[in-house]
Amino acid sequence: MNHSINRRDWLRNSALLATGLSAGLSQWNPSLSAAARQEQAFVNEFARLGEDLPVLRARLFANENPHGISPKAREALIKAIDVGNRYAFREGAMLREMIAGKEGIKPENILLCAGSSELLMTAALFFTGRGGKILTSRPTYDDLLDCASAFKAEIVSVPQTKEHRYDLNAMKAKLASTEGIKLVYICNPNNPTGTILPPDELTAFCKEVSQTVPVFVDEAYIDFLAPADRPNLAKLVTEGYNVILARTFSKIHGFAGLRLGYGMAPAKLVKEISAYNRGEYEISVTTITAGMASYNDQDWQNFCRTENAKAREVLYKGLQQLGYEYVPSYTNFVLFPIRMKTKTFENQMFRNGVGTQTRDFDNQPWCRVSIGTVDEMNIFLDAFKKVTS
Ligand SMILES: Cc1ncc(COP(=O)(O)O)c(C=O)c1O
Incomplete structure (x- = not known):
């Protein structure tokens, strides 16, 4: 299976253009949200390495709703x-x-x-x-x-x-x-x-x-x-x-x-x-x-809430099995401490088709992963196992 596409296609596929960004943006722009900066960072990093951007199979860095609109x-x-x-x-x-x-x-x-x-x-x-x-x-x-x-x-x-x-x-x-x-x-x-x-x-x-x-x-x-x-x-x-x-x-x-x-x-x-x-x-x-x-449309909102809770449970279970703790979440994302440098983790996950966000605080690297569909959480867990083993 071809897991790499050229940068232009990736930009189109990932809806990056909808955020008004372009691959040419190389400087950190404080007016962009953290999620937009994250996307820009992936593009810049792979451009710097001269590598094609991997196909993103689970876009879990911007806390979006994976089910679409009602x-x-x-x-x-x-x-x-x-x-x-x-x-x-x-x-x-x-x-x-x-x-x-x-x-x-x-x-x-x-x-x-x-x-x-x-x-x-x-x-x-x-x-x-x-x-x-x-x-x-x-x-x-x-x-x-x-x-x-x-x-x-x-x-x-x-x-x-x-x-x-x-x-x-x-x-x-x-x-x-x-x-x-x-x-x-x-x-x-x-x-x-x-x-x-x-x-x-x-x-x-x-x-x-x-x-x-x-x-x-x-x-x-x-x-x-x-x-x-x-x-x-x-x-x-x-x-x-x-x-x-x-x-x-x-x-x-x-x-x-x-x-x-x-x-x-x-x-x-x-x-x-x-x-x-x-x-x-x-x-x-x-x-x-x-x-x-x-x-x-209350039905749609209830559906999204229920699906979010279901997929979050899948993530919790997977992390527990791998011996990772997490901060119990009331939202569509989960924060948990990782045992790798943030940028290394982020880039390796990205190479495996999973976009996440990471941050250092309290002298500790953390991953913040958005809740996608159940399938996407399984993709995340597979990549996570690969990257951390
Ligand atoms: C806490 C918080 N506030 C505001 C926003 C901005 O959301 P939007 O501009 O899409 O409404 C976000 C986006 O992720 C967020 O996490």
């Missing part, structure tokens, strides 16, 4: 092509109404965006564009923080607990002892650890801290949670607390390439942030229309 969303997407000549004013308003109805908030509490990355960037600009500090706890999702750093903001971070959770008490103490904090960033469930904060603790933290500093909660993976684990922070928005919630359609809805996300915040804040952002006018009518269909 059949109802697909149908809506295709139909909406017929109104592709019109701006999506009406559809944008309809989607905001829909989200508001479900969350118990008002449409003016919602800011639609072309993926939540856009909101992360806008928030970094809005809160720290003129300098200041952001408080967080690392390791976490660095996009907003990297963006703020590019504006010369300072990132103040406290270590996480031994369970790999945000340490909310340490954050409160840091906030009390540090001048100039303009925003608190929390990712819940957290990427890359896959852990969550107890809903009551997070809610109490947001209530207390947002009296002093706005709290931004990135809820990209919230749709994977069971109801009991899901905090209702939208309620705080209606109560006027200074919290900003970021959601995305990229995960449970499978819209990573279609680009749809939204923020929820008090109406005044939505209005102020909107001055830095084109909001729903950046999103295509096809994506918004498909988004509405997907939002209402």
